[in-house]
Amino acid sequence: MRALTGRTALVTGGSRGIGRAVSQRLARDGARVAVHYGRDEVAAKETVTAIEAAGGQAFAVRAELGVPGDARALWEAFDAQADGLDILVNNAGTDGPRVPIGEVTEEGFDRVFAVNAKAPFFVTQESLKRLRDGGRIINVSTGLTHGAAMSELIAYAMTKGAIDVFTATLAKDLGKRGITVNAVAPGAIDTDMNAGWLRTDEEAWQATADMSPLRRVGEPRDIGDIVAFLASDDSRWVTGQWIDATGGALL
Structure with missing residues (x-):
């Protein structure tokens, strides 16, 4: 029997990049995976199709994060296709405005906090009435919290x-x-989020x-x-752990 057979997982931002890799791996281990997406329906359908082609189970869930009522909308979409939860992966996020601190606007600041901090809080809050005892919550952090980040x-x-x-x-x-409840902290990973500066610049x-x-370079x-x-x-x-997933970049 595969390790996660009989369990249901929700992966926010599960249609692309790290989220897609997480969704596919959990499905390969036997979980039925809710692949959440905000806007890219094509990518979500591609992820679900890839999971099903490999013999797994998945379904897409749409809800834009970082807007009023986002957590409620997400869970209403989830409840329409599943009964209860065993694994929640808070992966969806945005890197926000990549500009020096002096150029960050209040609007840009509020947006990145709404998606990356507020949404996971209330998505998790709403999950607790669905999450079965013995469940798992996994949050995607970053290696940048252990050391000074770039100004941008x-x-x-x-x-x-x-x-x-x-x-x-939450773990306590x-x-x-x-x-x-644990956090995984990637370093720079080869995803679309980093494509603009990573894939186009050999140096x-x-x-x-x-x-x-x-x-x-790390892969999803x-x-x-x-x-x-x-x-x-x-x-x-x-x-309650912060798992360094930077490939040793912080050593």
Whole structure:
């Protein structure tokens, strides 16, 4: 039997990049996966189709995050296709305005916090009435919270600092239900979010690879496999942790 057979998972931002890798890996391990997306319906359908073609089970859930009523809309869409939850992966996010601190606007600041910090809080709050005892909550953080971030990513890093606090506090609160809560902290991963500066610049690619002792750039599946471990029974004694998934870039 596969490790997650009989369990239901929701992956926010599950249609692309790290989210797609997580969705596919959880499905491969036997979970029925709700692939959440905000706007890119084509990518969500492609992810669901790929999962089903590989013998897994999945369905798409649409809800724009970072707007009023987002958590309620997400769970209403989920409830229409599933009964109860075992694994919640808070992955959806935006890097916000990549500009120096002096050029960050209130609107841009509020937007990145709404998507990256407020939405996971209320999505998780709404999940607790659906999440079965012994369940798993996995939050996607960033290696940038352990050290000074680039000025252009200061607002983004601040949102993930909030996620780190949320993770530890929630783990302590939900332990009595046997629910574990952990954060996975990627470094620079080869995804569409980073395509503009990473894939188009040979020097940036090499410099990013050189930050890791493993001498390569991280891939979405590297994160998906870590999430799968945290979603499984093998991680039952791990909770409240910030898991460095930077490939050793912080050493």
